[in-house]
Amino acid sequence: MSANSMSDPRRPNKVLRYKPPPSECNPALDDPTPDYMNLLGMIFSMCGLMLKLKWCAWVAVYCSFISFANSRSSEDTKQMMSSFMLSISAVVMSYLQNPQPMTPPW
Amino acid sequence: MKGFHAFCVVLLIFGSVSEAKFDDFEDEEDIVEYDDNDFAEFEDVAEDSATESPQRVITTEDDEDETTVELEGQDESQEGDFEDADTQEGDTESEPYDDEEFEGYEDKPDTSSSKSKDPITIVDVPAHLQNSWESYYLEILMVTGLLAYIMNYIIGKNKNSRLAQAWFNTHRELLESNFTLVGDDGTNKEATSTGKLNQENEHIYNLWCSGRVCCEGMLIQLRFLKKQDLLNVLARMMRPVSDQVQIKVTMNDEDMDTYVFAVGTRKALVRLQKEMQDLSEFCSDKPKSGAKYGLPDSLAILSEMGEVTDGMMDTKMLHFLTHYADKIESIHFSDQFSGPKILQEEGQPLKLPDTKRTLLFTFNVPGSGNTYPKDMEALLPLMNMVIYSTDKAKKFRLNREGKQKADKNRARVEENFLKLTHVQRQEAAQSRWEEKKRAEKERIMNEEDPEKQRRLEEAALRCEQKKLEKKQMKMKQIKVKAM
Numbered sequence: 001m002s003a004n005s006m007s008d009p010r011r012p013n014k015v016l017r018y019k020p021p022p023s024e025c026n027p028a029l030d031d032p033t034p035d036y037m038n039l040l041g042m043i044f045s046m047c048g049l050m051l052k053l054k055w056c057a058w059v060a061v062y063c064s065f066i067s068f069a070n071s072r073s074s075e076d077t078k079q080m081m082s083s084f085m086l087s088i089s090a091v092v093m094s095y096l097q098n099p100q101p102m103t104p105p106w
Numbered sequence: 107m108k109g110f111h112a113f114c115v116v117l118l119i120f121g122s123v124s125e126a127k128f129d130d131f132e133d134e135e136d137i138v139e140y141d142d143n144d145f146a147e148f149e150d151v152a153e154d155s156a157t158e159s160p161q162r163v164i165t166t167e168d169d170e171d172e173t174t175v176e177l178e179g180q181d182e183s184q185e186g187d188f189e190d191a192d193t194q195e196g197d198t199e200s201e202p203y204d205d206e207e208f209e210g211y212e213d214k215p216d217t218s219s220s221k222s223k224d225p226i227t228i229v230d231v232p233a234h235l236q237n238s239w240e241s242y243y244l245e246i247l248m249v250t251g252l253l254a255y256i257m258n259y260i261i262g263k264n265k266n267s268r269l270a271q272a273w274f275n276t277h278r279e280l281l282e283s284n285f286t287l288v289g290d291d292g293t294n295k296e297a298t299s300t301g302k303l304n305q306e307n308e309h310i311y312n313l314w315c316s317g318r319v320c321c322e323g324m325l326i327q328l329r330f331l332k333k334q335d336l337l338n339v340l341a342r343m344m345r346p347v348s349d350q351v352q353i354k355v356t357m358n359d360e361d362m363d364t365y366v367f368a369v370g371t372r373k374a375l376v377r378l379q380k381e382m383q384d385l386s387e388f389c390s391d392k393p394k395s396g397a398k399y400g401l402p403d404s405l406a407i408l409s410e411m412g413e414v415t416d417g418m419m420d421t422k423m424l425h426f427l428t429h430y431a432d433k434i435e436s437i438h439f440s441d442q443f444s445g446p447k448i449l450q451e452e453g454q455p456l457k458l459p460d461t462k463r464t465l466l467f468t469f470n471v472p473g474s475g476n477t478y479p480k481d482m483e484a485l486l487p488l489m490n491m492v493i494y495s496t497d498k499a500k501k502f503r504l505n506r507e508g509k510q511k512a513d514k515n516r517a518r519v520e521e522n523f524l525k526l527t528h529v530q531r532q533e534a535a536q537s538r539w540e541e542k543k544r545a546e547k548e549r550i551m552n553e554e555d556p557e558k559q560r561r562l563e564e565a566a567l568r569c570e571q572k573k574l575e576k577k578q579m580k581m582k583q584i585k586v587k588a589m
Contacts, residue, residue, distance in 0.1 A: 010318055015287045018316075066255075
């Protein structure tokens with residue numbers, strides 16, 4: 001049966017299911033931003049906690065927000081939540097230990 | 107019961123009031139009470155010292171303390187008024203005491219007054235003792251920034267969602283008239299149309315359509331800009347980028363001939379030529395201008411052979427390309443499509459990547475980032491072009507010469523690939539053979555029956571001998587040939 005413009009081009013017998021693209025090629029193509037930001041966020045929050053640097057803790061909060069905004073829907077929310085909680089705790093701990101306001105570096 | 111209730115309420119109120127009083131007592135007025143008691147004993151002395159000592163304090167302490175202290179002084183002076191007669195008498199009587207008592211005090215007033223004559227250096231109260239919100243301006247700035255980010259996230263997400271929905275509403279009819287299955291996420295047991303987009307991200311939406319002549323299926327990807335990320339929004343202010351719609355039509359093997367062809371903006375084609383495996387191998391020339399066919403200057407062509415270009419550039423296609431040139435980023439038809447070049451760490455891959463007959467379209471949404479839902483209607487003619495191209499690809503066949511050329515090209519590419527990987531393949535074969543031998547030896551060792559063991563060992567020895575003989579024969583043949 002030829003598919004001319006008059007007849008219906010649809011073929012119900014030729015339906016193929018959607019297969020998500022294989023994951024091995026995806027990580028290279030995918031945007032690495034959420035992973036980098038997650039890692040940066042964790043590093044900054046550890047710095048903020050250990051070295052008692054307030055600005056580190058604030059940057060960590062920003063990093064975890066950016067990572068969340070760029071994340072894929074298939075990604076684990078637990079990872080996001082844990083980095084977010086860590087950065088918030090870094091900020092809180094810095095202020096509990098030293099309630100002074102943050103001084104700008106300049 | 108009511109009475110009891112009222113009594114409890116009264117008790118509570120009384121308790122809270124007394125607690126409040128206690129609070130007052132905790133701080134400065136503790137001292138006031140003690141001072142009052144002290145001053146009660148030594149009325150005139152206490153009065154004077156009371157009035158003097160706060161004054162001394164005034165010069166060096168905070169305003170708050172000042173006010174309270176002054177009040178104290180006033181209170182005491184009021185008390186003193188009542189006892190005027192007594193104080194006067196007290197004064198005359200205790201004068202000698204006053205002198206002696208005030209000896210130290212006279213010095214103090216002297217020194218304090220001399221101090222007051224010297225310039226006072228007012229030290230700034232450290233920030234953390236200031237108790238004002240202004241000193242925390244950096245924190246307030248940070249929180250404001252975070253709030254701005256969250257606001258932008260919500261707004262951006264909603265915008266992308268509305269754009270995706272607008273696109274789908276515009277194109278739904280055309281897609282449903284061409285495909286049996288419109289919308290599938292692969293999770294349902296039965297192949298039924300979900301009739302909606304799959305959201306991969308806050309800025310990427312997928313749609314899978316299938317069930318048509320010529321093609322296996324069509325995957326549409328709406329790649330919007332990251333409007334939900336404030337950093338991205340700020341970066342895009344420097345460098346305007348467009349939202350994109352990518353369409354990938356997977357053709358049936360029998361419905362497309364063997365050729366590689368691409369048309370698009372020059373910049374896009376140069377990039378694709380570098381990145382894509384098939385374009386780099388089969389279309390080695392630089393992108394050519396399409397002016398010969400009447401295409402605008404912004405578009406260029408990459409083709410495996412001239413016949414393909416001639417065949418592809420028919421009137422209708424040219425009409426589409428010229429009218430919608432500003433929205434076309436790239437169009438790529440290929441029977442050897444395998445995606446971008448895979449850069450492996452251990453050198454070349456050992457096997458040629460799997461290829462699929464594919465038609466790829468990348469369109470730019472008008473608006474250059476500032477897209478509105480109504481702009482999606484402008485993309486509908488492009489979808490018509492996609493459908494037309496699919497049908498055309500099925501109809502277009504190379505002539506005999508073209509087919510020969512194409513086959514030669516493919517054979518050449520394969521040969522090159524094999525040459526490059528020859529060493530690796532040899533090593534792989536060697537390791538496989540060694541692995542096999544080792545397995546055999548293990549089997550022999552594990553064999554419990556000694557008879558069987560002996561027989562297997564003999565068989566292995568014989569095999570090895572045969573191989574050696576073969577090799578020797580080959581070497582002899584090569585020597586004879588060389589001679």
